[in-house]
Amino acid sequence: MVDDVSGWHELATGIAEQRGPVESAAEDAARQLLDRVVPLGSKTATAWRVLQVSPSDAGLVTALACRQALPTITADGRQGIRRLTDDAGRALTAVRSLFGARRIFSGKSRKEEAEQAAAWLLSLHEEVTGTRLIPELEGLAAWGGKAVPAVGPSAVLDEQVGLAPRLGSGAELVGRRELDPARSALSAIDRALHRESEFRAAVKAAGNAVRKTEVRKLVAEMPVERLKDVTSGQLRITALLDAGIRTVQQVLDQRSRIRSLPGVGDTTGNRMIGAAQTVWQTTMDEMPIRIDIKNRSQDTTKLLTAMRAWDAARSIRSATSDLAAADAVRPLLQNLASRTSHVVLLPRARTVAELRTALVAVERRGAVLGGENGAAGGDPWEDFLSRPADYYAMLAELGFLADDAEKSQGDLPADIVEAVRQLTLDTTHLKASLRGYQSFGARFALVQQKVVIGDEMGLGKTVESLAVLAHLRAKGSSHFLVVCPAAVVTNWVREVQEKSALRAYRLHGPARDDALKSWIRSGGVAVTTYDILGWLEGRIPERAEPACLVFDEAHYIKNAHAKRTQRSTALIQRSERAVLLTGTPLENRIEEFRNLVGYLRPDLPIDASEISPRQFRKQVAPAYLRRNQEDVLTELPERLDIDEWLPISGADQQYYRAAVIEGNFTAMRQAALRAGDKSEKMQRLVDIVREAEGNRRKVLVFSYFRDVLDAVASHLPAKVFGPLTGSVSAAARQTMVDDFSRAPAGSVLVAQIVAGGVGLNIQSASVVVICEPQLKPTIEWQAIGRAHRMGQLESVQVHRLLSEEGVDQRIIEILARKKQLFADFARVSETADSAPEAFDITDAELAREIVAVERERLLQAAGEG
Template identity: 80%
Template structure:
């Protein structure tokens, strides 16, 4: 090779050598980063474990501790390395491979090696020279050198540490190794559930302990009540208790005036003058007998106005027991606990994050389970750790649940026979044998409510006619929950539009069943969801026409519930025909109505006939007792005084008052026109000049002074508007039939939260149906109604299970005019209902079945009033 050629080759070699050094530097920079990342990935993947139950894997799990930050950073550093294009990678491979070997071989053409190298070596050197020249020319024509210089100049050590929360981020590049659905869960999410899980397990273990504490606290409250009662019981009762055998003058002379003092001073009784050992022993024995008898029959009452230490302790114990025992019936929460328990139990104490890779279950399902466990745990800790929170507030929020627990423990005097109504012995036996499955029910049941639910299940198609306020809704929900536990999926509730919202709420708060509103906007989507998922569909009597033909066979309701079932008492009405078609096609149906008989016995017979056409029931020819026997297989009714021993008293006052002069003018004009409706309203349309209005203002003012709230009912919108404009203070309403169901419930909620003295003004046919308004304890009815059941329903909105105050009912009545005559008609209808539908009462003979319609009543009264006013007779 000529000198000039060698000189050119030397220049090529220098440039290729420089390029090679760049390539080597790049390799030396990248290789340890990639090695460390691969090692980190292997170590992390090697710690992935499978979790689940039995042979099923729910998730693959990777637990991360703070020490894993270095591994994640290693992965991130590799991810941060610039990506090598194919030409660059090929260039690096050439420069560190073939080019490196060529640079070594080509040296045989230079210096002393040129003289001493053999022919083959020189040939190899010449080939290497040709290769280097070709490589130099190829590289010089591309961006390879620029790219190599840029890569070699990069400082890899400048990449900062990467935190564990970023492990699934693209900047780390590890997520794809686990799967696209992998998710990161922080330790704090799991710790809350871990604490809750411990609370659930502790509650299951401590339920008996809490129950014992309730029993002890209940006995203490009952004994305190007995002590107060005996302190008010004159000592003369000892004489009565022994049929006059004891002489008590010595006790009176010693200043012992009541039975409790005899017990308190029993050690000194025998030493009183004129008593002696034998007589003293008998006196103390008689007092002890009275004490024991009183204790045995003394129900536990909770007085919110007398928050004694003993009662507070009882409520605290009840809250703890309720939380503990509720876990056994909370099947969904227990299932959630089972789902998360393996993960929570396997947690490394040092783990700060967990990567979950879904297998049989999604991470969303895990989070839902964690939330369910956490909610249940918070409830359990709130019940078990009594230092926090006021048990009186919880009691005020749900008194019916507390009384149900007291009844379960025997602290309320439920009468078993009265709770069963007037049922044949064989039906009672069948109901007693049925075990009610309440695993999907969140509410506590009173004994009579459990019996009612079991009666409906055993008899399949029934009327639950319990008096207003006894919990017919929860009885029917207990039926649906039991059937759901036995495999049924779809249920249908039909009710007035006013109570759709209340039913949806009750299903959600008192059971695990899903509720769907098949009424109003969105009903089509709700229907599809109900058909697909099952649960309780809630619709209205007026929507039944829309629903016809839309329910496929697979979603046929396993049980129907008709609330306010007296809406279908007329067999010729369209809604009745649609309802009875559903009843005929269904295996089970529950009709709920506290007023199965409003005007005529025929109405009651119709309701029974819809369910049990096989029962031969006469509407008027049989005596009341025989009539009740015939309907008993399909009808169960209990009255408040029979089963709610804790219900505060109800005081009803008929407020008779004269008409003012302007009232009389309005009334006379209405009579002349023959306008019956105007006659009924006349005494309330003169504002403050009306005697009834003046009395209403006084009642509201007195209620505010006594820290009460007031419900004012009238049939007439004109009267309601007048009342709302005249009454002082905060007035809600009028709540009328034109107010939407959702807005009605909202109005009731706002009224319930308002301060004392608030007034809710409601149309009696709207506010008197379906709403629970225990916040009010004063009820005013502005004019007598044409049906006694209308008044009963309205009063029952307030005087019902959960009411903590005594309820005052004021009827505003005019001494002259239509009110007196309506009251006479009401008395006859009251008697009719009592003898045929109020099963706890009996009658000696069949009464006359008054079949008087509202129109006939109006004609009768208008004619009589015309005669009285216009002829003076």
């Protein structure tokens, strides 16, 4: 029995000597690593904990791996080893007194101790032989201390290391390569916060370089006779002409020899040079910057690069979520040791996923800011082409575009203009640059509180209203509501997200209930439709009452008796502020425009009877501001209007006669496009599309009628998108426009004029075709305004397909009257007094009149035949 236990003792002792140092080294390694875990977060709360590891920690990680590599030992095995090493060792020493000579010479107490030890060993032997302990120990001893390969820090959370359970659940490992981009991005963010003025100065310098190049070209063509103009004719230039100096630029280039010319002394020479410098400086002061996409000069490329860097740098101030992300990860990134190769992320108050999201946000913002040199990668021309309106707004902000202050004020009286000028617009929450006239419009809305912004199509009414909301947010307001047609909900949500720091909520579609709850709870800009207003009634608690309402395409509520109008006006009456946006405030009736103003300012004394345009504008001025493209968009490319008067083919004539005989006005308007390839209009449309493709342009084709659009789409020899009609969902419309914008030159978007002409921005097209004259001129203007608007870089061609005889000619006559009516009452005009009711005619009356005239004409023609 003693021999058995003695053998077991040696076995257990060998195992303990083999495992002890390994386990001790591992425990020491774990303690060192755990002691280096540090918290991340604010002074009051720990969001995460982190552990930095480096290649020098390979020994610690390997020590942990060695312990993990030891054969697994059961709890009974550990207890058995302890008993066989410590307890059994003492018992084996004591029991020796019962053997050999020691038995004779041992004293009584030793013998008693030996007998107790023998009894314990007998008990132990009996207990052990009844278990699997010895086979387990023999298995452990057989391992023999096999060598474990060295393990690097990248394996610190691996199961083979065994540290992860002691760090807690949710630990994740991030490599240095994942952190370095975010670290560089954080540096870019911090630089941008401190270097905005530097970037702005770089733009001014680059802009002046572009202007100087243009000035030199202009002055190089300017005859030297201009010097007489700036000296009131007192300067003689004969000596210059005799010397072959013909232009003002040559005077500046050859100033060193001017004074030595025959008949020219120092005094006259200095006057010549001074006059030339005056001409040059005056030209420079008045020279706007124009960015020519067909002449991508090095100077202009430098300007665009500087502008992109400046825009990115200043946008960071309104990027509150990105700044919060930067603050969250700053302690980690700034304290990252140079030798660190990996970081263990440990959740505390916030998850590791949130930390990773913050790192991605910082890296993304850094990429926008441009990394170390402050200039984002890629072609700056591509960025300019994707958002030219933003670039022109920056140029206007720096004074590089002419901005007529008086024209930006519309027809407002002096006292309102002065009040608007006194207001300082807070753009903290606005990401977009504002043109001078846009800033004025936003301030006008803030000062007057309830207004109609009737700026012509394409002038940026959306960003003006966003500037109003951003200002109010900076002053403490939190909830805002935009009401618009369903077709432009997506566009509004995009604009809010891209041009402001406000959150947008889509109160439209199946997720509107959840969106409404989120908006009520968190605040921001809720975007809904006129048709949803009924659903919204009673759902907005007092704490979330909108501080400002925005009604886009406000002519949707021109009819005072319509339900959506009544719901809209109820909201307006409850709200302190409201902005009605419409580029077409007047269609047929002055009464409708009077209604819009009346919803906002029922206190204004607007006469209900006959009234002159000048008096009308004066009465509505406190609530109405309108500016026209030609007054404020000096950089807008020219628009070429082409009335394509076409003969009626024999096939067209058959369809037209049948429609007139039936008295079908709608069929009369479509007749000229029903004959397919035999239609003169269709043939001309095909020619226009082919020509546009050859000129690298895209085409918009508008018609009021779905049947016409289907016929056009089936006959055009190009990539056709659409038809975009009223039945197409808002999201699908935007997708269609996006796909068309990305399509190659020669592509065509066909759209119903009452659907595609509202709310969508389609600057990628520069050829517009209108298949038939519209009964309301504003519908046509809206459609053209989809392409000819701020941000358009190409000249815009507008082709109107008109039949030489028949219904088109009659409608054009009516259109001429309506255009004049609009100009008299809704635009700044010096037209003499006139009565609005003089040209008031309903569509039904117009149809009856034209059908009757055409019947008479055709019958007369048949009789003469």
